[in-house]
Amino acid sequence: MVWSLGPSRRTVVGMLTGAGMSAVISFHSACRFFSQDQWEVDRLGLAVARLVVDRLLPAGAPITVAVDDTLFRRWGKKVHHAFWTHDGAAQGPAKLGRGNRRVVAGIVVQLSFTSHPTCLPVLFRLWAGKHTTSPVQLAGQMISLLTDTFPDRVIHVVGDAAYHGTPLSVADATMTTRLPVNAALYRPTPPRTDRRGRPRKKGHRPGTPTDLAATERWHTVRVDRYGHTDTIQAATLACLWYGAFADTPGRLVLVRDPGSTTGYDLALFTTDTSATAGQIVARYAQRWSIEVANATGKQVLGVGQARNRVAHPVERTVPFGFLVQTLVTCWYATIGYHRDDLAGRNAAEPWYTNTEPAFEDMLAKLRRTLTEFVKMFELAIKPWRPCSWSLAWSVRWPWLLRGASG
Structure with missing residues (x-):
């Protein structure tokens, strides 16, 4: 609890000073806790994840997991795994910064005293730079850990447009992400025929999301998102995003405001083939909670100041x-x-x-x-x-x- 006690800068020795513990606990032992003591981040994170699921989620309910990456700016030539990379939280047009880029996975919960969902970070990965394991692959590793930890629960994963690919096709987990405008979609795998040769893995191309917005049938849907209920128009189509998720069955969900007659405002792709369009849109809206969690950790709790x-x-x-x-x-x-x-x-x-x-x-x-x-x-x-x-x-x-x- 020393981390939460100190109102000063959240460096290792700064926390001891702010909490009034500098005369009681040696700063050497505090530094050794992070540098030398035998404990694993994943084991600690999974223990906290079990606490969150047991105390804050209904029994047997699906687990919604939001994934995202964020940059902790660091200076110095000898900082471990510090690189120049994309910084989505940077103000202004220059979205570039130097530091440690981390992939974060958090469990989304609905607290009784808030109208909006809350994301609680539980698992983390440090990106090691170009030509190494990508953030998408790191996110896939964390999702696999969660599915192994909670084998009796379905896990629904949400991420922004950067998080798509076969590493995210994990058994007992679904993935929902934003679809780029130039995504190549295909009809589902056609039935086998009596012809010789390898069976087809994908059907014909139905067109771009813009083309589909002009031909598909739209429905009015009420959806709970961002703390209030909205009325939207949605169109759905069973399809494959072969370039990202191979032959994993999925669905396209197009969203636009009521009264619109052309185009669409948001295109989503999900591997959850049983949920309704309203559930998919509400689930994707919960993704924003991880952005709030990252900002809260940095600005309020001082995470990353060490x-x-x-x-x-x-x-x-x-x-x-x-x-x-x-x-x-x-x-x-x-x-x-x-x-x-x-x-x-x-x-x-x-x-x-x-x-x-x-x-x-x-x-x-x-x-x-x-x-x-x-x-x-x-x-x-x-x-x-x-x-x-x-x-x-x-x-x-x-x-x-x-x-x-x-």
């Missing part, structure tokens, strides 16, 4: 920070939330008109709870222990927070 350079710390600090973000949200959603949490802030800050807790509010309440617990613990052991030890024990035993938050 100034390490060698391989192990670079590979571990960012995932650890994101997992702290997920754990804080889980704590707040299960035992920390109260309907009056925003009353004090709305009264003190009249310009803050949000009616739903943001991650900043969750973090602030966790800090207050930890502070109250430390005071209670100090009073309880004051006759026997120095105060500095009480702070150390409060961090070692976070399970006692349940009693302090009640």
